[in-house]
Amino acid sequence: MQKVFLFAVLFIGVNIIQAQLKVGDIAPDFKLTNTDYQKVALSDYNDQEGVIVVFTCNHCPYAKFYEERINLLHKTYAPQKFPVVAINPNDSVKYATDGFSHMVKKGYKFPYLLDNEGVYKAYGATKTPHVFLLNNTGKGFEIAYIGAIDDSPQEASQVQVKYLEDAISSVKAGKAAQPAITKAIGCSIKPFQ
Template sequence: MKKTLKAFFALFTIVALSSFTYFGGGHGYHVGDIATDFELENIDGKTVSLSNFKSAKGFIVVFTCNTCPYSVAYEDRIEALNKKYAEKGYPVVAIMPNNTEVKPGDSMEAMQARAKAKGFTFPYLMDKGQEVYPQYGATKTPHVYILQKTEKGNIVKYIGAIDDNYQDANAVNKKYAEDAVDALLSGKEIEEKQTRAIGCSIKV
């Protein structure tokens, strides 16, 4: 009997931990939470916060970096999201969350060079003290949080992946981020509010 109970609790623990890992852990924001604003340094040396975007209806916050192959695979798609939705009120705000001592390729100088080479049109901020990504609960690069600006604050409306195929943009079947923003713009309910973020673990 004791062995059976031990086996049951062991299996329960594995399932519970797997569920937490699948959706980015039990910490950080959940859909429906109000996201706290932040002040982070942009690649142009200026400090950026969400409150700077006076006319925004919301934000596509993407935790990403230079060194993760998943993030690199999504760079053009992140840029496309900004070009498509910034003028509609949902700009991309990218945040680099890694410890640069562990990943020197994610230094501010490297971020500046990458943004220039790729022609990024969105803010590319450094979470220098690694204080913002734990608030959000981000675990991967890339990891997307779509926020809707309201009188109560910036409400988290979607968490997860950009789409369902990091390897090939032309083979994507589900554009999760686009579908979420389109729903918000049209006043409809988001069908998939949370998906699994696929990418590299954030380096601490």
């Protein structure tokens, strides 16, 4: 009985791992509602060199710590054809401040999309914030980097390694990001049921 249970747990665990995107995979398209009430799709960015997809929310302290850094990333990299697209996967029934009206109040200069369709599952996002750097290969958006924005989730002034910015520099130079994966630090996603 114990062997059967252990096998079932391992089988389920392997399937969950396999369902997550890996570096080198083609990112699935999405079409979600932005805070300006318009639909935004990944395919809308086919004229860009890449996209910085950030799964984030309003209520999580870590997401709040990163708000200004995410704004700065967009301001810096959108002109270089690597804009930010933020996606909120959290259920606003559980966390009212993650509701659409609160998303609108953020006033971000980049799309902030409501994920009521489970896009976070297709990407394998588990935290807020959780970053996926996409590189436009001309045949689709390839995952170039997955993980954290930098090495200091709480204090921007203490950042020593800017993982995402280093990854963007590598991609722009035609190289693989090193590291290509880091551990995302943040609150667990509270998805729509």
